[in-house]
Amino acid sequence: MPEHEMQPAFVLVRPQMGENIGAAARAMWNFGLERMRLVSPRDGWPNPRAVAMASGAGRLLDQAELCETLDAAIGDLTHVLATTARPRDLTREVLTPEQAMQRMRGIIADGGRPGILFGPERAGLENADIAAADALVSVPVNPRFGSLNLAQSVLLLAYEWGRLSDLAPPAQRGEGAQQDVLGRASKAEIKALSEHYEEELEQAGFFFPPDKAASMRLNLRAMWGRLPLSSADVRMLHGMLRQLVRRKG
Amino acid sequence: MPEHEMQPAFVLVRPQMGENIGAAARAMWNFGLERMRLVSPRDGWPNPRAVAMASGAGRLLDQAELCETLDAAIGDLTHVLATTARPRDLTREVLTPEQAMQRMRGIIADGGRPGILFGPERAGLENADIAAADALVSVPVNPRFGSLNLAQSVLLLAYEWGRLSDLAPPAQRGEGAQQDVLGRASKAEIKALSEHYEEELEQAGFFFPPDKAASMRLNLRAMWGRLPLSSADVRMLHGMLRQLVRRKG
Numbered sequence: 001m002p003e004h005e006m007q008p009a010f011v012l013v014r015p016q017m018g019e020n021i022g023a024a025a026r027a028m029w030n031f032g033l034e035r036m037r038l039v040s041p042r043d044g045w046p047n048p049r050a051v052a053m054a055s056g057a058g059r060l061l062d063q064a065e066l067c068e069t070l071d072a073a074i075g076d077l078t079h080v081l082a083t084t085a086r087p088r089d090l091t092r093e094v095l096t097p098e099q100a101m102q103r104m105r106g107i108i109a110d111g112g113r114p115g116i117l118f119g120p121e122r123a124g125l126e127n128a129d130i131a132a133a134d135a136l137v138s139v140p141v142n143p144r145f146g147s148l149n150l151a152q153s154v155l156l157l158a159y160e161w162g163r164l165s166d167l168a169p170p171a172q173r174g175e176g177a178q179q180d181v182l183g184r185a186s187k188a189e190i191k192a193l194s195e196h197y198e199e200e201l202e203q204a205g206f207f208f209p210p211d212k213a214a215s216m217r218l219n220l221r222a223m224w225g226r227l228p229l230s231s232a233d234v235r236m237l238h239g240m241l242r243q244l245v246r247r248k249g
Numbered sequence: 250m251p252e253h254e255m256q257p258a259f260v261l262v263r264p265q266m267g268e269n270i271g272a273a274a275r276a277m278w279n280f281g282l283e284r285m286r287l288v289s290p291r292d293g294w295p296n297p298r299a300v301a302m303a304s305g306a307g308r309l310l311d312q313a314e315l316c317e318t319l320d321a322a323i324g325d326l327t328h329v330l331a332t333t334a335r336p337r338d339l340t341r342e343v344l345t346p347e348q349a350m351q352r353m354r355g356i357i358a359d360g361g362r363p364g365i366l367f368g369p370e371r372a373g374l375e376n377a378d379i380a381a382a383d384a385l386v387s388v389p390v391n392p393r394f395g396s397l398n399l400a401q402s403v404l405l406l407a408y409e410w411g412r413l414s415d416l417a418p419p420a421q422r423g424e425g426a427q428q429d430v431l432g433r434a435s436k437a438e439i440k441a442l443s444e445h446y447e448e449e450l451e452q453a454g455f456f457f458p459p460d461k462a463a464s465m466r467l468n469l470r471a472m473w474g475r476l477p478l479s480s481a482d483v484r485m486l487h488g489m490l491r492q493l494v495r496r497k498g
Contacts, residue, residue, distance in 0.1 A: 026396050027401075029391060029394045029396075030390045030391055030394060030395060030396060030397060031390065031391060032391045056394055056396055057394060057396070096412075098412065139408070140411060140412075141279045141280065141411070142278060142279055142280060142281045142411075145275075145278045145279060145305055145306060146279060147275050147278075147279060147305055147306070148279060152276075152401075152404055155401055155404065155405070156404070156405070156408055159388070159405055159408070162389060162390070162391075163345075163347065163389075197489070200493065201489055201492065201493070204492045204493050204495065205492065206488070206489060206492040206493075216485075219481070219485060220485065220489075223482050223485065226477075227476050227477070227478070228475075228476070228477070229476070230340055232340070232468075233472050236468060236469065236472065239455070240446070240450055240455060240469075241493070243450065243453045243454065243455040244449065244450065244453050244455075244490070244493045244494060245493060246453065
């Protein structure tokens with residue numbers, strides 16, 4: 001099965017502004033999704049405003065499947081979810097984006113072909129559109145303020161797909177964390193640093209008065225031991241100390 | 250504690266377009282977030298384009314804290330995360346949005362005051378901005394295509410905040426962890442410490458040769474910014490430095 005068939009189709013139903021179609025394409029491609037379908041876009045197709053907005057994700061528009069009716073757009077799908085701002089149809093299950101994308105993964109793993117519907121900018125999906133859906137998806141927003149636009153809804157759903165994806169390599173995370181661990185100073189380096197400071201501070205009369213000296217030393221060692229210093233930090237801290245005490249001579 | 254103080258501050262650093270500030274406010278308010286701070290917005294403040302775009306979330310703009318410098322904007326915070334598209338600073342931990350918001354919840358539960366930085370539209374945060382951050386946040390996007398704009402980044406972080414709000418409050422932490430967070434130095438304390446060291450090291454001729462001085466200073470600031478220092482650590486480090494340089498006299 002080609003990789004793109006292991007993704008849900010994102011179906012924009014009667015989208016109005018070309019800009020929003022382009023922005024939706026960008027939002028999808030940020031998270032590796034590339035199967036867009038368009039049902040009867042208001043301003044016809046292709047749409048130069050969509051192309052201009054999609055820059056970098058234009059391929060999704062070129063490959064988008066254009067359909068006259070919603071039935072045609074979802075005919076080959078086995079499962080359909082419908083996004084809605086305010087779930088009105090209480091007979092239908094309402095999923096969070098996370099639940100929706102988990103379900104889509106399960107469907108695909110079982111050999112199904114899922115899709116998700118997004119309504120027109122102003123009014124959203126009509127009851128007739130929703131009739132074909134197995135369940136609804138709604139982003140839980142502030143009850144006092146919900147103002148997600150089409151491209152933002154697509155973005156959040158696509159983000160959830162990416163978040164749950166084991167396929168998409170979270171490259172940044174791995175590299176940084178690994179580097180952090182690799183660059184971490186050894187306990188021997190920390191000990192040498194701690195001793196260097198303790199020695200010079202002793203010379204400078206820092207551990208005073210005498211009855212507090214022991215606990216001051218302990219605090220200092222505890223601080224060096226607790227801080228996540230890299231080997232480079234340790235070298236810099238040695239160099240700083242050497243330079244600070246050199247002045248005295 | 251007022252409800253809004255139990256939220257992370259969203260700090261927009263040198264934002265350019267008023268429209269994006271307004272869109273960021275809407276994105277935040279969708280998920281109940283209302284603590285916005287603005288560092289030196291390019292087109293001044295207030296900005297009518299921001300107001301027009303924010304419709305419905307205008308209150309966030311009215312109440313936004315306007316700051317001239319990043320230091321002023323984060324001075325009272327105990328923990329700062331910095332968003333970045335391509336993590337360059339490999340010495341710093343890189344979190345996903347989910348990890349970032351989980352951490353912020355834990356910090357707030359422990360009495361800390363966290364914030365999250367968003368850079369200007371074109372270039373993102375500079376290394377000097379990132380120096381004060383405890384860790385980075387990066388949305389894992391398609392390695393072949395990453396095109397999130399400012400308001401979209403804000404939206405995804407705000408969404409993660411909202412998503413985790415539905416879950417149970419963060420697990421109880423040990424006494425030690427709580428003590429650690431409560432004692433955490435504010436960013437203003439860290440800045441003063443950093444300046445104290447920089448000044449004395451300057452006097453001591455540490456920043457040499459001249460062509461390396463700028464990067465040495467940045468490394469030093471980045472180290473102070475990254476280390477989880479307590480207020481007690483900071484006092485000790487000030488005291489150590491004073492004592493070390495006193496000898497010379």
